[in-house]
Amino acid sequence: MKVPPEITYRNVEKTDAIDTLVNEKIAKLEQVCSYISSCHIAIEKINDRPRSGSPYRVRIDITVPPGHELVGESxxxxxxxxxxxxxxxxxxxxxxxxxxVKLTQRQHESDKSVSREIDRETTALVTKLFRDRGYGFLKTLDGQEIYFHSNSVLHDDFERLEVGTGVHFFLGQGEEGPQASTIKIIDKPGVRVGKSEQTLIEPPLDWKE
Known part of the structure; x- marks a missing residue:
């Protein structure tokens, strides 16, 4: 989890047993999805003496890139x-x-669908990076902006990316629209290799670093 989970207790005494239980359950959520961007947990006592049911209420708010919000409540x-x-x-x-589980299954199915729909390898530049959230955006040479997740960068090279890095990627359709996968670093825009006079990648006309 990129951001430590926030746990709030209201009218409830925090004990070691409860704290251990909560952290064990958080770890199991991370086993299902390793790229959760935030998790807020509210544990509260809403009734001192209920005839039945429970005096407690627990709500869990989870955010998963690229913008999914999930709520688990009891x-x-x-x-x-x-x-x-x-x-x-x-x-x-x-x-x-x-x-x-349902969300990650849909995302995996979407990734498979994207793989089936790949037409060609495309060239682009990195235009936006959100390292703490594990995603960013590319701009193709025709000016199209494409979302990508850190898991889509080959060889664990997400940390090597900078704004302006040239990449090759495969373009597909994700849940939220066009999405890049199988991203491979080429070089910075305008960088030349050896004695060759050929530029590896020409920036889009409106490119501003």
Missing amino acids: NPTEDTQYEPLNAVIRDAFNAARQQL
Whole structure:
């Protein structure tokens, strides 16, 4: 997780047992999706003496690039057998995990679809980088802006990218529109190799570094 999870307790005593349970459940979410960008957890007591159900409510808000927001919540109602806090926490994380599994499956299917729809290798320049969030944008030589995720950069080279780096990539269609995959670094725009006078990649006409 790029940003440490935020855990809020309201009218609930934070104990080592509860803290350990929450962190174990967070780790299991990260096993499902390793690129979660944020996770906010609210644990609160909303009723001191319920006749049934539970006095507790747990809500988990998760953000997954490129802009998916998921909510897992557990607030046992009066027609539910009384549940202690640890059970409510597990229920909320189970709900969040189910949504996360479905999202990552859709993203993987989308990636497969993109691979099937690849027409050609395309050249572009990196125009925007959000290192802490693990994604960025490319601009093709015809001026089209394309989203990419760090996982799509070959050889774990995401950290080597800079604004202005020239790349080759395959263009496909993701859930949010055009998306780059199989990104391979070429060089900086205008850089020449050896004694060759041929420029590796010419910047778009409106390029500004």
